[in-house]
Amino acid sequence: MGIPGPLRESLHDPAFWARYTFAAEDGPGSDRLGALEELLDDDDDDDEDEEDTTLNVAFDVGGGHLILLEVDTRLGRYELGITGPDSAEWAGLGWDDLAHWHPYALRWPELDLICRAVAVRDPLLPHPGAPMALLCRFAAVFEDDNVDAAVAAVDAAYVALRPQGWDGYWPTGADWLERADFRGQNVVWHRDDAGNLWAEQDDDHDADPFYSTRVTTPAEAEEQFPHTPLRNLLAAAATTLTTGSRP
Secondary structure (H helix, E strand, O other): OEOOHHHHHHOOOHHHHHHHOOHHHOOOOHHHOOOHHHHHHHHHHHOOOOOOOOEEEEEEEEOOEEEEEEEEOOOOEEEEEEEEOOEEEEEEEEEEOOOOOEOOOEEHHHHHHHHHHHHHHOOOOOOOOHHHHHHHHHEEEOOOOOHHHHHHHHHHHHHHHOOOOOOOOOOOHHHHHHHHEOOOOOEEEEEOOOOOEEEEEOOOOOOOOOOOOOOOOHHHHOOOOOHHHHHHHHHHHHHHHHHOOOO
16 A cells, blocks of 8 residues: 555656656656756667556555556556445546546545545655645646645645755646646536536637546446545545544
């Protein structure tokens, strides 16, 4: 459970973050890579023959609920899922890659709640820190969010991992916002009587479409998005914060 050793070491490596945030693929922050860009190209040549490089992360929010992350920087694919006390089976929330991405599984307050609960359960994962830095790619902001606070929290999460004295490329909250900002893009959220949330986007928008699997009602397609398991996980995270419960 938690962050595996090899990934834990990478969290302080600018090359890891350049790949993880897609700055190495002309994503936000690519203009600040500097000398790191050549190093990334050399590493890519060396990695061509490597075997499976997937690393699995599990963050505990309490009540037997885990939020799971699969990380593969060599293939540039990252997938988010959850499990609960009633089922150990992976329930996918979204994924991010450079081909057919659907990353936006969480609203900002949900991400913040999850990361705060993780910090309660594991004091070695303080907030804002590694969980937020890794998971923020799966969250977006909308008109009713405190976007300044969100950007500041993501920025603080990255800063907490930055090696002392390092003044080269490092991801920022502003980089994250460049991909996560859906204000003014006609994304409307709906809530049913059980408290499940899902979104729809009008065709009239300027930026990239809101690529998410969380765009169907629970009645229409529970298979496409695990509404009930996510609702239960968020409730467990809220209980963890209220009670301060630790393992």
